[in-house]
Amino acid sequence: MASLGETAISPEILTARRMAWLRFRSNPVALLGAFMVLSVVFCALFAPFIAPYPEDAGNMIDFATRHSAPSAEHWAGTDKVGRDILSRVIFGFQVSLLLVVGVLGLAVPVGAALGLAAGYFGGWTEFLITGFTNVMLAIPPLVMALAVGSVLSQTLVNAMFAIALLWWTWHARLVYRVAKSVAAEDFVEAARLAGASHMHILLREILPNCVAVISVKTTLDAAFVILFGATLSFLGLGVRPPTPDLGSMVADGRQFLPEMWWGVLFPALGIFYATLAFNLLGDGLRDMFDVEV
């Protein structure tokens, strides 16, 4: 009987957080997503050590091996100047993840701060912020990013800036919705009566209630940012060669279709793998926190 007592989880220990973790752990799809995301991050961090031909990430040219089909030496074949495509895809994850970190690092805090302020203060603050957010939401993001990208010189940092410029709106809207409903709760009123400052209420009372939606949305967004960045560089407006970006690799490979299919297929699989990873993880987190984004 003692062993039974140990395995059974007593109701005191079963906190909301623990339940969420149990839900996540028992969801194979979420675990698969987490594993895939970790593998992408791992590839990006240790690309120089994992890639079979790390020197091919740059401006290497080796015409002897150009356009070779997948083989034992080059698992994913080589591109038009003989660079190993597998190596470039692995380095491409680095570029994609840098973009994700840059864009979301800018957009999420800005959006969350505006959403919090609008939801908590109400009145004119709410009117101005929600109004501005709605206006920005109506701008086709790709068109704006193209325009910004054309104006600024084409570097990774500028691409981040161009994407982040419109990205914060989604987070602002989401956090606003949650913050507004939380701000009406009794414990917020209690904190106010106890003399807590606005800053304290915003950061310690309301923000923790928004963490779940923010983290789910951010994870799902990571996939979108990868897609978006790839689309920009496919059009020749994101990251400049020779930086190995998945989108520009597809654009390069496209010129040699349909004969040299590997030039498109493997970078495309790279995009697919990374976006699928973040989507599965995001869906898993959504089920775990049981939130709507």
Added chain:
Amino acid sequence: MASGFVEFLIRRALGFIAVLLVLSMMIFALARVVPGDPARMAMGPAASAEQVQAMREQMGLDDPIVEQYVRFLRGAVQGDFGISLISGRPVTDEILRLLPATLELVIVTLLLMIVLGVPLGVLAARYRNGWADTLLRIVSMIGVTMPAFLVAILLQLFAAYYLSDWPLLGRIHQDFRSFEGPTGFYIVDGLLMGRLDIVGSALQHLAFPALALALAGIGQIMRLTRSAMIENLRRDHVQTLRSFGVPDRIVTFRYLFKLSSIAPLTIMGLEFASLIGNAFVVEMVFSWGGFASHGLESIMQNDLNAIMAVVMVSGLFFVVANLVIDILIGVIDPRIRLKEGH
């Protein structure tokens, strides 16, 4: 229609005008921080400093910035965006010439999204966990994991290998290139003039670009239709109908269908923004030669006036599409029409 709905529409329209105003300010501000002199660009590298200065004055580039903005806005309202810095022709003429190509593609895409997305969503709701549900999962997954340009390229690759006679590029068979109709829409013109061969060729060329553009939206519309159907199925009046023995088919298509088409319609408005963006990519892959390709070209060549016009026209598209959707929802759902605008 009730006055509440009219008031709601007016408020929406005012909001959309605000959208266009802010958009115009942003794109104008952006155009003024560009490195490089638009006058120099218009004149070419061979022009002398005096000639460039004369051009600067002609273009009003030395005027106060607010004055320049007001001039830009006044022109934009009248559909005048100045001349292209590259071709020297009025920007608006160029856009109007290319607009039908893009509109034809976008409208067919939207139809495809509705025609495929809504019924498949209904089927997925009726036969849960059946084949339609599986299809829904696959299409939604493609929608969130594959950028439109990849879908477009894969479709092209598929056609190249398995449909050797299928046209991969352009809007129409080259024998019909010289064909010109009153509207510029090949399908409409072909029908008007009774040229079914032209309609057929246009449709054949449209199929893959439209599918590539529509795929992401189809997944979303399917998912929304499905969840709306399931939610509405639980409603009292629907349950009452079923308990009276009204056949499932009639319940589904007479009573549930209309009710459940509101959610997907709402999302189409937002979807439209990414549709315009993706049109840039898909037009490029299929050498469509429309408004979006033109925009891309202008962006590549830093043709400022054309870029500003393309962004403004894209914004206008979005705004008009959303207004149309608002009206449609009001027509379908009397609760929104009769209620005070929210």
